[in-house]
Amino acid sequence: MAVLAARDLALLSSGEVWVLHLREHEYGGKAGLLPPLETADAAGAEVAASVETLTKAGVKAHGLVKNTMYRHAARVIVADAIELGCGVIVMGSRGRGDLAGLVLGSTAHKVIHLTDRPVLVIR
Numbered sequence: 001m002a003v004l005a006a007r008d009l010a011l012l013s014s015g016e017v018w019v020l021h022l023r024e025h026e027y028g029g030k031a032g033l034l035p036p037l038e039t040a041d042a043a044g045a046e047v048a049a050s051v052e053t054l055t056k057a058g059v060k061a062h063g064l065v066k067n068t069m070y071r072h073a074a075r076v077i078v079a080d081a082i083e084l085g086c087g088v089i090v091m092g093s094r095g096r097g098d099l100a101g102l103v104l105g106s107t108a109h110k111v112i113h114l115t116d117r118p119v120l121v122i123r
Contacts, residue, residue: 002092002122003050016060019050026070074110090120
């Protein structure tokens with residue numbers, strides 16, 4: 001789990017963690033933007049649980065929930081990492097594999113190519 005890896009890195013480096021959760025909107029043609037499948041409350045609860053896990057371990061942690069367009073998540077992650085001064089980006093992966101990642105587009109793969117920061121991908 002990515003939050004546990006982030007916790008361990010933060011404890012080793014006396015760092016702090018920003019938990020970023022993106023709710024992706026899809027474009028529905030004439031219907032315009034379609035709402036994310038996940039509610040804002042569900043996303044907020046997930047971030048709050050991660051922040052609580054980190055805080056209980058003695059890590060200074062902050063949480064953010066943002067909305068983005070489908071397939072733009074990597075750009076938002078990298079931009080936020082720069083803005084927040086993150087030294088490392090830790091993220092989870094669905095583990096689809098190379099072929100599925102190539103066809104569907106892996107967010108982790110895109111982040112690795114867009115950033116100059118180290119990226120730790122957790123399966």
